[in-house]
Amino acid sequence: MKRAFQKPGRSREYGKALAREIDYLGLDSVAIVGIISLFVGAVVTIQTALNLDDPFIPAYYIAIATRESIVLEFSPTMVSLILAGKVGSNIASTLGTMRVSEQIDALEVMGVNSASYLVMPKVLASMLFNPVLIMLSMGLGLLGGYIAGNLTGVISTPDYLLGIQLGFKPFYITYALTKTVVFAFLITSISAYCGYTVKGGAVEVGTSSTRAVVSSSVAVIVANYFLTQILLGT
Amino acid sequence: MIEVQNIQKSFGAHEVLKGIDAQFEQGKTNLIIGQSGSGKTVFLKCLVGLHEPDNGAILFNDRNTAQLDQKERQLLRQEIGMVFQGSALFDSLTVEENVMFPLNMFTRMGPGEKKDRVDFCLNRVKLEGANKKYPAEISGGMMKRVAIARSIAMNPKYLFCDEPNSGLDPQTAVVIDNLVREITQEYGITTVINTHDMNSVMEIGDHIIFLKNGLKAWEGDRHEIIRSDQPDITEFVFTSELFKSIRKAQRSG
Ligand SMILES: Nc1ncnc2c1ncn2[C@@H]1O[C@H](COP(=O)(O)OP(=O)(O)OP(=O)(O)O)[C@@H](O)[C@H]1O
Ligand SMILES: [Mg+2]
Numbered sequence: 001m002k003r004a005f006q007k008p009g010r011s012r013e014y015g016k017a018l019a020r021e022i023d024y025l026g027l028d029s030v031a032i033v034g035i036i037s038l039f040v041g042a043v044v045t046i047q048t049a050l051n052l053d054d055p056f057i058p059a060y061y062i063a064i065a066t067r068e069s070i071v072l073e074f075s076p077t078m079v080s081l082i083l084a085g086k087v088g089s090n091i092a093s094t095l096g097t098m099r100v101s102e103q104i105d106a107l108e109v110m111g112v113n114s115a116s117y118l119v120m121p122k123v124l125a126s127m128l129f130n131p132v133l134i135m136l137s138m139g140l141g142l143l144g145g146y147i148a149g150n151l152t153g154v155i156s157t158p159d160y161l162l163g164i165q166l167g168f169k170p171f172y173i174t175y176a177l178t179k180t181v182v183f184a185f186l187i188t189s190i191s192a193y194c195g196y197t198v199k200g201g202a203v204e205v206g207t208s209s210t211r212a213v214v215s216s217s218v219a220v221i222v223a224n225y226f227l228t229q230i231l232l233g234t
Numbered sequence: 235m236i237e238v239q240n241i242q243k244s245f246g247a248h249e250v251l252k253g254i255d256a257q258f259e260q261g262k263t264n265l266i267i268g269q270s271g272s273g274k275t276v277f278l279k280c281l282v283g284l285h286e287p288d289n290g291a292i293l294f295n296d297r298n299t300a301q302l303d304q305k306e307r308q309l310l311r312q313e314i315g316m317v318f319q320g321s322a323l324f325d326s327l328t329v330e331e332n333v334m335f336p337l338n339m340f341t342r343m344g345p346g347e348k349k350d351r352v353d354f355c356l357n358r359v360k361l362e363g364a365n366k367k368y369p370a371e372i373s374g375g376m377m378k379r380v381a382i383a384r385s386i387a388m389n390p391k392y393l394f395c396d397e398p399n400s401g402l403d404p405q406t407a408v409v410i411d412n413l414v415r416e417i418t419q420e421y422g423i424t425t426v427i428n429t430h431d432m433n434s435v436m437e438i439g440d441h442i443i444f445l446k447n448g449l450k451a452w453e454g455d456r457h458e459i460i461r462s463d464q465p466d467i468t469e470f471v472f473t474s475e476l477f478k479s480i481r482k483a484q485r486s487g
Contacts (some may be wrong), residue, residue: 013338102322110310110336110388111283 002086017121024128025087025122025188030136032086034081037070037137040078041144044069049154063163068172070141074139078178080183083130084216086227088191091122092212095195096205104196111195119192126184134180138173140214175231182223235259236392237423239270241290242373243273251477252277252448253290258482260424263415263438267429268445269470272475275319275427277445278394281426282316308401312340313408315385321377321395324368329356330365333383340388355383359413375406382410386417393418393425399434407431432471444470460484 048065077155095118098104105222107114149155191212198208236258243251250273267321279285281292283299284459294301294310302310323332331358333352337343356362359379364372369380378398385393395414399407415438418425429435435442439456444467451466452459459471460480472478 098362100317101325102320103324105279105284106318106322108284108322109311109314109316110339111308111314112339199372 010044012117014117014121017117018086020130021121021125025090025096025125026133029083029086029133032082033133034140036082037079037140038144040074041066041070041137041141042148043144044074044141045148045160046152046154049149049152059155059159060163062149063160064166065165066145067142067168070145071176072171075134075137075141076179076183077220079134080130080187080220081217083126083133083185084186084187084191084220085199088187088212088215088216089209091188091191092195092209093205095119096193096198096208099196099198100201100205107225114170115196116231119196121173122192123185123188124187130176130184132182134176138176178231179224179227182227183220186219186223189221190216235295236281236388236426237291237293237296240472241277242288242294242326243276243280243285243340244288249448250282250367251287254445254448254450256270256450258424258426258451259266259368259441261419262425262440263418264424264426265429265439265469266445267435270430271402272282272445273448274430274445275373275396278396278426278428282314283311284393310386312336313389313391315388315393317378317381317385317393317395317398319400321369321374321381323380324370325378328368329361329365329372330379332380333387336384336388351387352383356380356389357385359383360409374454375402378402378410379413379427381467382417386421389421390423392480393423395425395427397428397430398432399429402432407433414438432474432477435471 045062046067048069049062052062052065095104096116104114104118107117144165145162146157149160150157194208194212194215195205198204238254238256238258241251241254242249248426256264266277268274276285280287282454294313297306297310299307299310300485318366323329324335327335330352333355334348337348337351341348352365356379359382361376361379361383364376364380369377372380382395382398385395398414399410402410407422411434414425414427417423427434427438436456439459442452442454442459443450443455444452444459446466452462452464454462459467462468462471
């Protein structure tokens with residue numbers, strides 16, 4: 001694994017590989033992240049509204065609660081878990097197939113550091129692009145809440161717009177993005193490790209892809225606990 | 235020239251290579267033959283450095299691979315071309331991009347120059363009109379040709395082929411064999427080929443090494459192998475009726 005982070009050879013080729021991975025691992029996930037965020041934002045708003053159905057609690061509290069759930073937890077953690085499933089299995093099966101069909105050996109014989117050529121662009125692409133996805137998710141989550149509030153009438157538009165701005169702490173964004181970057185690193189490096197070290201054939205490639213998703217999801221959940229304690233801990 | 239001294243390689247308790255000495259000369263097609271499982275692939279992978287031998291030395295024109303630093307090893311690898319048993323083409327790249335890959339990685343050629351080199355290599359293996367296809371869209375024989383084209387793209391000094399014609403029809407197999415031999419002679423490459431195909435042995439066996447039970451059981455050329463009386467060899471060579479009848483004819487004539 002250490003070899004994966006060594007200095008690459010021809011940087012232009014690594015640049016091209018990075019662009020390809022951003023396209024493949026990042027842009028390709030925009031749709032799924034968008035749809036999920038929109039609907040979860042809507043659901044969170046409705047549920048919060050039902051739970052805070054008390055005349056003594058101002059309506060804009062619903063929007064505050066929605067905002068905090070999305071920014072602190074849903075977008076960085078849940079979306080990262082979804083990406084662990086999508087991106088993790090993709091990375092493990094791609095690298096696993098390259099391993100068992102000797103494509104990795106072919107790279108090595110040519111004198112290419114296969115670990116760094118194949119793994120590093122994927123890790124970097126996710127660490128760079130997942131924050132963009134998460135910001136998008138936050139935006140669309142809040143939009144989903146806005147639409148749901150409008151459609152169901154659980155919260156009025158002015159209350160919602162007031163609530164999502166009230167007492168907003170910019171540090172929460174920093175916190176969310178820090179988590180995102182750490183999760184992206186965990187997901188891609190664990191999955192790459194699972195795929196890169198496959199021995200055997202098609203069956204083992206499948207197994208490694210499952211193992212990649214399970215291990216990286218667990219890693220995300222555990223890391224989430226510690227990061228929360230470190231960054232928000234009192 | 236490649237010199238191999240007392241190469242040993244085990245996987246756990248399983249001794250695959252038990253000490254093999256060999257010399258492979260430049261401009262010749264050197265064949266490694268032996269039954270399936272006799273360790274041909276392991277031997278070839280030791281030569282190119284994909285397996286670390288447990289013991290012994292490998293010298294590429296007097297450069298001992300064990301004594302090279304990382305940079306020198308990298309440079310040596312750029313002098314090596316390899317055709318894998320399963321072709322090992324990059325399946326996310328087209329035929330053309332596969333052949334261009336080492337040029338992109340290791341040379342400072344301009345786009346036009348690279349294109350010319352790729353066309354030249356694909357021409358050399360007599361593969362035209364498939365440039366934009368992906369490996370999944372071409373036949374096994376074409377994949378072998380692309381693999382050969384990719385392996386010669388960097389003008390290698392050493393060429394290793396692991397069963398370059400396995401799984402091909404006899405005609406295509408002969409074409410591939412002769413192609414490898416022509417390239418070897420034309421560019422003075424030191425070529426080592428794994429095979430268990432007796433046709434290839436008779437066609438291009440300039441120098442043949444027979445592996446059995448992890449040892450070199452026999453060594454010679456294609457004229458000698460057919461006359462050999464060593465039981466291991468006769469057993470391996472004269473399994474098919476065709477070769478049995480050749481032998482009969484030879485004995486009586
Ligand atoms: N990575 C490995 N780990 C453990 N054992 C291995 C490994 N590679 C090869 N072997 C063992 O080494 C022996 C020789 O295998 P090898 O692939 O070299 O045979 P081969 O002569 O190339 O056969 P074939 O003609 O079928 O390709 C086999 O018994 C195989 O099980
Ligand atoms: Mg083999």
